[in-house]
Amino acid sequence: MKRRTFLQATAGAALLPGALFAQDKYPSKPITWISPYGAGGSADSRARQVGKLMSQILGQPIIIDNKVGAGGNIGTEAIARAKPDGYTIGMGNFAPLAVNHALFKKINFDPVNDIVPIMLIEKGPLILTVRADSPFKTVADIVKAAKASPGKLSYGSGGIGGTHHLSGALFEHVAGIDMIHAPYKSGSAAATDLLGGQVQMMFEQMYVAVPGVQSGKTRAIAVTSKTRSPILPNVPTMAESGFPTFEVLNWQGIVGPKGLPADIVKMLNAAGNKALQDKDLRQKMLDQGNEIAGGTPEQFAALIKAEMPKWGKVVKDAKIEPE
Structure with a gap:
């Protein structure tokens, strides 16, 4: 029997799915992180802080791309429309994911079906x-x-x-x-x-x-949180002040486009959770009075689904319209 050469053998192996994945293991190139808000703001700053740590964990650069406008809709739509290969992710914020569906007459993405939650970063x-x-x-x-x-x-x-x-x-x-x-x-x-x-x-x-x-x-x-802040422990909550259902938390987390493979979501979630263990990052978040989150994609998805009807009702009852 004729013996195959080394190049013939490796070429054949490269056609196998497992071998192909091994040669192109994710991530193998820089990742773009879309921030729906401007440079220097809280969303941008947190994206850069978390992104820097995640890039060290994943072994690839994470580049922040600010796509601003329409109350966060432009950047969030860009995330939703991105190729679901793990090389474009972004910051999923309170307004475009839980409020804007009710505030704007039309948005070009579905916060539930076009966005894949990866990990909640914080609540403020x-x-x-x-x-x-x-x-x-x-x-x-x-x-x-x-x-x-x-x-x-x-x-x-x-x-x-x-x-x-x-x-x-x-x-x-x-x-x-x-x-x-x-x-x-x-x-x-x-x-x-x-x-x-x-x-x-x-x-x-x-x-x-x-x-x-x-x-x-x-x-x-x-x-506006359910419990008092350790930064201002003498300041009561709105609930303690006579309004037990009153709670407002401005939150943000990591999201990706629809169709993002489960193994990539899992890898990004693990990297994000590991980044949140960084002492310096945790101290920055706590010093700002924020609650450090983390957790699973399912927990982040549940938060989004719970917040949408709550704020949709507030927008409707108050007859709020965009500028």
Whole structure:
């Protein structure tokens, strides 16, 4: 029998699925991580921090690509439309995955069917803040004043449909009060006018609000998580303040496009969970008042499915429309 040469043997083996996979083991080239928000923001910063650690674990560079606009819809659609080979993943954020389906008349992706959850990174509560010289010291004080003068008190936000706005809309709904929503181009612009007295209150991201509270420029009235924050242990929750169903957490995690193979999802999930064990990263997240998440793809999927109807109802009840 004629003996095959080494090249003939290896060429034949390369046609076998197992051998092909072994030669092209994932990941074998750089991974693109799409962030639906601008450079320097919280989503972008966290993507870079987690992406750097995951690239070390996976042995390939992870390149952050900011695709901004339409409340996060543009970047999220780019994730949904990407080739499901594991080389394009992205940040899945609260607004485009749980709110925008109700807020916008049309979005070009289905948050449930076009997006594959990989791992939840974190949840972040907000703080209801007022100026340090405000007469309001409790949630009850605000509710009493709002009921006495409907449509007079105002709350600032970084724009229509964001967590600042939705927190205020939910507060109005559960408390049965009528306030003025004052949307700004950014959260920092709203915070500036809060200090200037142009608006009376604001639900602000904890990592942004804490410095002002600690410096005495603002007063923290309540936190929107179910439990008190270890950063501000003396500040009650909205639930403790008389509204047991009130909870708002701004969350974000890693997602991929529909059709992403289960073994790649598993590998990325494992790398993401390992990255979250990094001491420096954990300290940064905790210092910002965030809850470190991690866990399985199924747990992240369950969160998205639970949040969608909740915020869809808030948007509908408050008659919120995009700018």
